[in-house]
Amino acid sequence: MDLLGPSLEDLFNFCSRRFTMKTVLMLADQMISRIEYVHTKNFIHRDIKPDNFLMGIGRHCNKCLESPVGKRKRSMTVSTSQDPSFSGLNQLFLIDFGLAKKYRDNRTRQHIPYREDKNLTGTARYASINAHLGIEQSRRDDMESLGYVLMYFNRTSLPWQGLKAATKKQKYEKISEKKMSTPVEVLCKGFPAEFAMYLNYCRGLRFEEAPDYMYLRQLFRILFRTLNHQYDYTFDWTMLKQKAAQQAASSSGQGQQAQTPTGKQTDKTKSNMKG
Template sequence: MDKFNPMKMRSDAIVGGKYRLSRKIGSGSFGDIYLGISIQSGEEVAIKMESTSARHPQLQYEAKLYRVLHGDNFLMGIGRHCNKLFLIDFGLAKKYRDPQTRLHILYREDKNLTGTARYASINAHLGIEQSRRDDMESLGYVMMYFNRGVLPWQGMKANNKTQKYEKISEKKMSTPIEVLCKGFPAEFSMYLNYCRSLRFDEQPDYMYLRQLFRILFRTLNHQYDYIYDWTMLKQKTHQSQPNPALLLGQADTRNDREREREKEKEKASGKTMLSE
């Protein structure tokens, strides 16, 4: 992440002595995203630019849209935070309320898709300005990806990115929620149906959505023991691995036995020679 003065920004500026800025491809509350091209290799990268005048460049504000929800941005903590889920990468986050007036952003159309097409809301595919409902819908797709391992609109073949996004959009709109969530608890389809029913500026009923899954959690007789599949797998892997200290001890024991056998052979050989 580089800092910059927006008044002096040029499209051909060199950043970090390695990348040439090409064009602006996105923006959020905390900076702009530019397409950068490596001077040496020609590789394309995304570069986040922040104004040097910002008092707290990384400070996150209330009233923000995430807009780029996908599975890779959910991380589990480590150590004493191993039971906490962390959401990272707010580079394309955007306020949905004006910080002065507190009014909701205006409804707009003909917007470019921001975020990952796999998890984007249907309205985002249609070019409609994103709001809170879109983040919630995207979260639903992330959960179903975790459940299923793959979503129906993955693996679409196309000649270019635009055509691929169109195919993903068509498949997403033509796949009934009940089909997407088939084989899983009804709460997942209830969640997605609710999110898709929200109006542009409507506040989601977060308490209702949390309760959906809290009740499901209890219905399935799960416990808040903070033991997850991956922690159990890690324990099994650790238990199945041989203990180096134990192996070393066993090797020492074998060596001692070999030495004892050699001594016995030497003694036996000496007695035979004396008897002759």
């Protein structure tokens, strides 16, 4: 069992619900890889959201693992990085497999059949359009959900958040309607074209089709280089924590300096009293 750090939702709030493009792109790279790893094990996650991605703690997280996590039933952590420049603090883990489903037989590699009239599984905010329509989920749906997560980080909220309805069913219907009526280009307006390209690609995948994970990673890696960012694993929260630590150290240093003259003055006073 591994102790993991805060979720991306926690860190988003810590950063005042604003991530820089550098942080979003570094996260996208790891998130695509985590989902790909799950898919190679013949499972789909079906609940991709910021709360289910956790940052590691300490150096011992820097390994490939698939182990139980006690907090959640049928849960495991997934991390696949072999990069020696990683530390546990920089590594992203995918958790909570309570809604996961095997989409392919281990031995025969036979894909599950296409079905309709399915209930919505997962979190409505990030669910794929096909999931809203009651279509059996497959690999494409995990990837589409990730696209909404990335735009949530970019925009700070999604157009279908905060909709009011009398029942949960009616709310899901409103979310579905808003999601389907919002063109990808409108959702991604004001942000690099790669995000719209990502979502359009995922929405265009066939039910049994394997996503081209490398193509999707490359979309964001090329954008990252074009923007002249350094892949140093320095996330927004890293900067905030470093700044807070520096301020604390500075305050502590000023406190010590303030005490020293007082001490000297006391000694001088004592000396005068003796004289």
